[in-house]
Amino acid sequence: MIAPADRWGPFALDLEHAEQRARLRSLRQTARLLTGPRAADLCRLLARAETDPNALEPASRALNAMAANDRRQIWAAYAALARAA
Numbered sequence: 001m002i003a004p005a006d007r008w009g010p011f012a013l014d015l016e017h018a019e020q021r022a023r024l025r026s027l028r029q030t031a032r033l034l035t036g037p038r039a040a041d042l043c044r045l046l047a048r049a050e051t052d053p054n055a056l057e058p059a060s061r062a063l064n065a066m067a068a069n070d071r072r073q074i075w076a077a078y079a080a081l082a083r084a085a
Helices: 017-049 052-063 070-085
Strands: none
Touching: 017 052, 017 070, 052 070
8 A cells, every 4th residue: 555645646546547647657757867777667667557556556665765866856856847737
């Protein structure tokens, strides 16, 4: 189960499938651009989560397991993107 503190972006509850898919892609692109191959597992799980909701929890764990600096960069860039929308 995804912890309440981690229910943001594509991990939020009750999203329509199209919106969740868009958020997953946006987060995946952000992670890949900012951290390159260090985000390979995260990006793979985010891509899988587009069609398999069971991949959401492992994707959340993969993001939380990344180095603190990488995680902060991804969060900040994703938040800025979401605010602009």
